[in-house]
Amino acid sequence: MQKALSTLIASVRATHPGQILIVTGAGVSHASGIPTFRGTDKDAIWKRDVTELGTYRFFSENPAGSWQWYLSRFDKLEGARPNPGHLAITALERFQLARGGDFLLVTQNIDTLHEQAGTQRMIKVHGSSDRYRCSEPDCALGAPEGSIAASEVDLTAFRKEPVEANVPRCPSCGGLLRMHVLWFDEYYAEHRSYGWQAVCRSAEEDAQLVIFAGTSFSVGVTDLVLRSARMRNVPIFNIDPAPRVSGDGVMSISAGAEVVLVEVCKALGLAMS
Incomplete structure (x- = not known):
């Protein structure tokens, strides 16, 4: 060494x-x-099969499940x-x-x-855990340029009852918000x-x-x-x-x-x- x-x-x-x-x-x-992703530590996230959950396909099929899964991981970043x-x-x-x-x-x-x-x-x-973005492609707060600070989004209703009706909505167009992260079925240039x-x-x-x-x-x-x-x-x-x-x-x-x-x-x- x-x-x-x-x-x-x-x-x-x-x-x-x-x-x-x-x-x-x-x-x-x-x-x-x-926790790491592919590491050897006991909490390594990829030991929990995220290649299916960390996708746009999963979000489109189950937006509440996607939000719930990501928030459970983002919460671990608090205080770090x-x-x-x-x-x-x-x-x-x-x-x-x-x-x-x-x-x-x-x-x-x-x-x-x-x-x-x-x-x-x-x-x-x-991407970044401190920002979300609109899932609608034509929205100013969506791809390819837009996003919104996570601190500006009220998650109270969703955390109380994590169902699709309570998934946070875009303040610009009313579409569903999503995590501002690169999913496994997306491209770097998106x-x-x-x-x-x-x-x-x-x-x-x-x-x-x-x-x-x-x-x-x-x-x-x-x-x-x-x-x-x-x-x-x-x-x-x-x-x-x-x-x-x-x-x-x-x-x-x-x-x-x-x-x-x-x-x-x-x-x-x-x-x-």
């Missing part, structure tokens, strides 16, 4: 004035008490706070930008911990807030150093970034307690981001606050 860590620190130092691209998955938030891994990413962003470099965080996570930690240059490629064009540009052109943290490499965005970085011979690091990808241009570090990235910040003399 120490050799790989030293190489990572040297790579961060050397990426100037180029772009550092960090891609985070659920593992980054695990130290904040949020950024862990040292989140804070280290923000510190690395400040460091890179202060010396005239470029930085981008692409997170698969829908929680708000990166925002709470202060990261600015970020794309939430799978909503502009997912930032897919910017992700592609970073992966295929701009990134000079790629750091994966806490991801299982099981979705399209990780495939794109990994494949593009390999084709361009960009340095690639994979930080995870049980890394699933290594070799062929990828240097893996078997530890959590809350350990590895903190050590990187220490070596660079960066404050995490």
Whole structure:
């Protein structure tokens, strides 16, 4: 681990004035008490067969069931706070930008911990738990651009009686609201807030150093970034307690981001606050 860590620190130092691209998955938030998806922890969400529930098809067939299922998971995010891994990413962003470099965080996570930690240059490629949107395609609060803050939606009636008649309605057109998340039967380009064009540009052109943290490499965005970085011979690091990808241009570090990235910040003399 120490050799790989030293190489990572040297790579961060050397990426100037180029772009550092960090891609985070659920593992980054695990130290904040949020269950992973495909991880080994006992509460891993994918152990409960979400490939059927996390779909537009399920929502269209059972909107109340979809809302109930998602709220039960979003409720687990309440009170979660950024862990040292989140804070280290923000510190690395400040460091890179202060010396005239470029930085981008692409997170698969829908929680708000990166925002709470202060990261600015970020794309939430799978959506966000703090926003909903209209399910009607022609509504200004629906795809491809619209959404509404979750704090503006009254869920009292639905939480009291979770039936379809109480599913929250769009304040603009009266259509059913839905979660502002990328479902398994949808595409990255369906909503502009997912930032897919910017992700592609970073992966295929701009990134000079790629750091994966806490991801299982099981979705399209990780495939794109990994494949593009390999084709361009960009340095690639994979930080995870049980890394699933290594070799062929990828240097893996078997530890959590809350350990590895903190050590990187220490070596660079960066404050995490």
